[in-house]
Amino acid sequence: MVARTVDTVFADVSGYQRPVDDSYPHRVLSIKSNDGTVRDPNFPENYRWMRDALDAGRLEFGIVYFFWRPNWRTCVSVQQSMIEAAGGLHPRIVCMIDVESDRSQYGDHSVGINGAFGLLAQWLGDRRRVIGYANAGDFHSMWPDRPAGLRVIGAGYPVDPRLPGEIAHQYTDGRLGGIPGFPMGAPPFGPCDMNLAAGVSAAELAAECGIAAPALDSRAVDRYKAAFTSAVGSDVKDVREQMCGEDARDEGEYTGWPQLGGRTVVDALAAIGAALGVPGMYDPHAEQQTGRQPGQQAAQRSEQRSA
Structure with missing residues (x-):
């Protein structure tokens, strides 16, 4: 055996x-x-x-x-x-x-x-x-x-x-x-x-033999919950900041990163796609500066390629 x-x-x-x-x-x-x-x-x-x-x-x-x-x-x-x-x-x-x-x-x-x-x-x-x-x-x-x-x-x-x-x-x-x-x-x-x-x-x-499983210590459970919640909250803030910029820790503020030209990660990807001519992708940051409606730049480039 x-x-x-x-x-x-x-x-x-x-x-x-x-x-x-x-x-x-x-x-x-x-x-x-x-x-x-x-x-x-x-x-x-x-x-x-x-x-x-x-x-x-x-x-x-x-x-x-x-x-x-x-x-x-x-x-x-x-x-x-x-x-x-x-x-x-x-x-x-x-x-x-x-x-x-x-x-x-x-x-x-x-x-x-x-x-x-x-x-x-x-x-x-x-x-x-x-x-x-x-x-x-x-x-x-x-x-x-x-x-x-x-x-x-x-x-x-x-x-x-x-x-x-x-x-x-x-x-x-x-x-x-x-x-x-x-x-x-x-x-x-x-x-x-x-x-x-x-x-x-x-x-x-x-x-x-009549010995039950050890009871959970409610105080230990509360400490674990508090630590877990704090860790999750911190991680969420970190992710949001990386995606949206340093001021994203303030609710509702998405100012982007200086190294991305003031863009968020998503807007930076959109700008790259627009520069590469990917259909449907546009740079909202550039369009805001030129006063165009969102998507006009991408539509114009698409028309130019079709011509």
Whole structure:
């Protein structure tokens, strides 16, 4: 597969990588906040960069995720406190519940995972802004009873698990998996977890997660209109002056140019045509000086040629 312009690729990073910086090239980024009560050491720096990048339009939206544990109320509380301490909840942030089994947690945890989902949905104000992450086995064993319309990032190396509600596929951890034509990592992190939303733009992926297109700044629009109108008005004046003479900037005055004998560009062309004997062309400037009616000179020359 060859990467297409409409595909959205993005990294998923934590304290295992270095903090993010402006070398990051993609329009979406996923960062870890906590594993239960354990706070990710890079989160404050990563989140502050994410907020700035969102405000600057470098990112379409951002994902903040935590590793789900049975003490899910504490998990959610820790994530919320970390976000608030690092600048507050940004309107273009999505929260993700990372559902993974280990020796301490396995089996059906739908009640607790859905409880975390509900708390986050209430906090964010839109249930679409809460998404899940899992591989196929954990998804079906730990979270068999899921909220309607849940959107998910499915993990599978190299096979896409195609989970119900899947909006993106984590296709590598930087070592395993991979898809030809797609990166195994991203600057500044190097090899890392990478995700793909195939055939979907970053804006479309954001919309799937309840993040609307950025609103236009009315003040910026007004400034653009004013600058555009001023530029157009200036250009029109310049064109009129070139066509009609230096005093054409004064409404109704068309005095022509000295180098054209006081003629406008159009009258100068007419004078050239009259001098060359082009039928129907006459020099109104010369005729005004001789007192003839416009066109008499051209008519006289035409009669002379006919004779």
